Amino acid sequence: MASKTASARPVVWQGADYPRIPPGEYxxxxxxxxGPEWIRRYRRWSLRVEFCLIxxxxxxxxxxxxxxxxxxxxxRPRSRFYALWCLANGERPRKGQQMxxxxxxxxxxxxxxxxxxxxxxxxxxxxxxxxxxxxxxDVLRVERK
Numbered sequence: 001m002a003s004k005t006a007s008a009r010p011v012v013w014q015g016a017d018y019p020r021i022p023p024g025e026y027x028x029x030x031x032x033x034x035g036p037e038w039i040r041r042y043r044r045w046s047l048r049v050e051f052c053l054i055x056x057x058x059x060x061x062x063x064x065x066x067x068x069x070x071x072x073x074x075x076r077p078r079s080r081f082y083a084l085w086c087l088a089n090g091e092r093p094r095k096g097q098q099m100x101x102x103x104x105x106x107x108x109x110x111x112x113x114x115x116x117x118x119x120x121x122x123x124x125x126x127x128x129x130x131x132x133x134x135x136x137x138d139v140l141r142v143e144r145k
Contacts, residue, residue, distance in 0.1 A: 025114050028054060028112075029054065029111065042122075088109055111142050
């Protein structure tokens with residue numbers, strides 16, 4: 001039986017907004033990132049990069065696996081994050097170079113991104129429609145204005 005007390009307050013969502021938009025290719029700018037954070041369930045570091053779709057005015061996130069080294073996040077030459085960073089930087093990093101996050105949000109960078117619905121959950125089961133959201137699944141190119 002549900003009861004209502006004077007101290008009970010509704011929960012207010014304070015997390016990121018994960019909208020749902022039609023799948024396709026969009027022009028975007030990168031406006032920020034969250035992380036990297038250690039995701040205990042998956043035993044790996046994860047980085048969320050937020051892109052704002054120019055014509056739509058919606059922000060959509062991309063998610064990157066940043067490795068499973070408990071000492072800290074890292075990247076490999078064949079990783080999606082390495083490819084993103086190199087495109088934004090305009091070249092590969094030099095040995096010992098710090099791969100600074102600010103490269104992603106430099107003014108004048110125009111990203112072409114592919115957006116798709118996230119329809120599978122962490123167990124690879126189909127999500128109920130109410131839980132489906134859109135994410136950037138690929139950065140196709142980066143142009144400098």
